[in-house]
Amino acid sequence: MHNDVVESQQVRLIVRVAFVLGSIPTRNDQETDLHRAIVEKKDWLGQQADSVSEELARRHAGSAVSVHLMYSWTSQLSVNGVEWFATKPPGIMSRRYFYQGKQWSGEWMRRIVDWQPDLVHWQMNSYAYTFYMASRIMVRQGIPYVYQHHGPHLARKPWVRQILKYPHRHAARGIYLTREHERAYREGLGLDADKNTVIPVGYEEKFHLMDRETCRSATGLVGNPILLWCGGLSERKDPITVLQAYGRVAEKYPDSRLYMVGYGPLETRVRQLVSTHPELQNRVILLGYVNNDRIPEMANVADIFVLGSHGEGFSIASMEAMACGAFPVLTTLPCFQEQTSDGRYGLLFEPGDVAGCAAHLDRAMGDVAFRESIRSQLPDVMTRYGWKHAAGRLVTLYEEVLGIAPTTHE
Structure with missing residues (x-):
């Protein structure tokens, strides 16, 4: 179990994001393409992970970030100080594969728990049952988690909404990209407005005025x-x-x-x-x-x-x-x-x-x-909207959840 207040030197934050197959831009299913997608930062995920890692290092000596995602090739990479763990799922996570999804979700979460995170940042909300299973494991383990929604629409099917209520209500915080997204989920799932916040994704600072x-x-x-x-x-x-x-x-x-x-x-x-x-x-x-x-x-x-x-x-x-x-x-x-x-x-x-x-x-x-x-x-x-600004807001939210304050400064 985690203490109410975590010593800053021991804080390890996990940015937990899962994609399905081609969600990270690749040209085939080889590990080298996953590496290229991360290094070339074709997707926002690599940009967010790097920015959060840099901000954590600035505020807390000895912090760490890892990313766990679904991919069509099981592999492990380390890029810019961020650990990437890609795991191939057993199949489509639908009601037809309910037990398979339950078993695999549990095994996947055990690997993440073994990494010993102090906080999980969950960004895979479209897989309702996996989110539900993972949230129950995190609650049992005493690991606080926040979730971040990237899709603009709340699921329409009643049984999916029912499954989503538990992980949303037990989260330490909910992060949304726009005020409209936050309102839709808050009203649709009956969430506490005080636990929700709006933090948009960012863009790389290499995008600026030039001659x-x-x-x-x-x-x-x-x-x-x-x-x-x-x-x-x-x-x-x-x-x-x-x-x-x-x-x-x-x-x-x-x-x-x-x-x-x-x-x-x-x-x-x-x-x-x-x-x-x-x-x-x-x-x-x-x-x-x-x-x-x-x-x-x-x-x-x-x-x-x-x-x-x-x-x-x-x-x-x-x-x-x-x-x-x-x-x-x-x-x-x-x-x-x-x-x-x-x-x-x-x-x-x-x-x-x-x-x-x-x-x-x-x-x-x-x-x-x-x-x-x-x-x-x-x-x-x-x-x-720069990544540095977005990462600063995310790390501040992590600190609030963990009850800690920065220990290092620029």
Whole structure:
């Protein structure tokens, strides 16, 4: 059992995040790809783990962070001082595999308990039964835990909600990305508002203002204005609405260019749309996969950043672009309302609304004074979302749960 107050020198915090198969971007199922995904920081998980580890080291000598996740290849890695434990699950965690899921969840949690964490940061809430099983083990072991939701929607099935009540109500704290997400879970599961807090995910500090001419030369991007898309070509991101909207105004701005970074199941349809519409030909450039290290320069060159998302956790891509000064044209999702201060620092349209998106693109492209007045403010506005800021809030929350205070200072 853990003492009510833990000596700071003994504190070991575990950032416990689980993904299923391809949730961390990889090109196949080999361990080397897991390593590359972490090292290249293609996913927010590696960024969060590194930032929390650095903040803990600054505040508490001898602290440690580990990450435990589901992956299609069982392996163990150490990157930037963070221990990564990847475990292959036995199968799909559904009601059909109820006993298998129960047995495997218990074995997995025993491995985590063997790591002797003082606190577990749980981020795998979509697997309701695994969360339930793990929470009962943590309660029995006396290990405090916090959970963090990244999905915007509470499960609709009554039996899933019933399972979720126990782990949510026994958690020391609940972390949500937006106020709307927090409200939905609090009302849907009958949670205590005093135990909930809103802490968005962050973005890397390498996304900041740079010299635009230098970035133009480095990227080779041309256009006036330059529009940038960074996201998967999927139904959820909805590139079709954005392309149709851009097509309505593109001929009004013949020198404009839309660069699209990303790939996905709609790629063939996107290419067909571009190739069969003269107003899009030679103006839309599909770049596919681009290494994350090149994105800051591209975002600095961009005048406008656009996405058509129907669902997001908190959208790191939009934060990165805005931190580099790209004017945002986004949908009315809670995360985008949060990032733009309800449209004060950008333009928002309803998901799937081609006319609304076109109108906002027209204004952002045509009203240069308006666009530039917002662009000049964005880098300062977005500092509140950097990983350093987010990690500081997370570690402060850990300290409150554990009843400790920092022992080292800068």
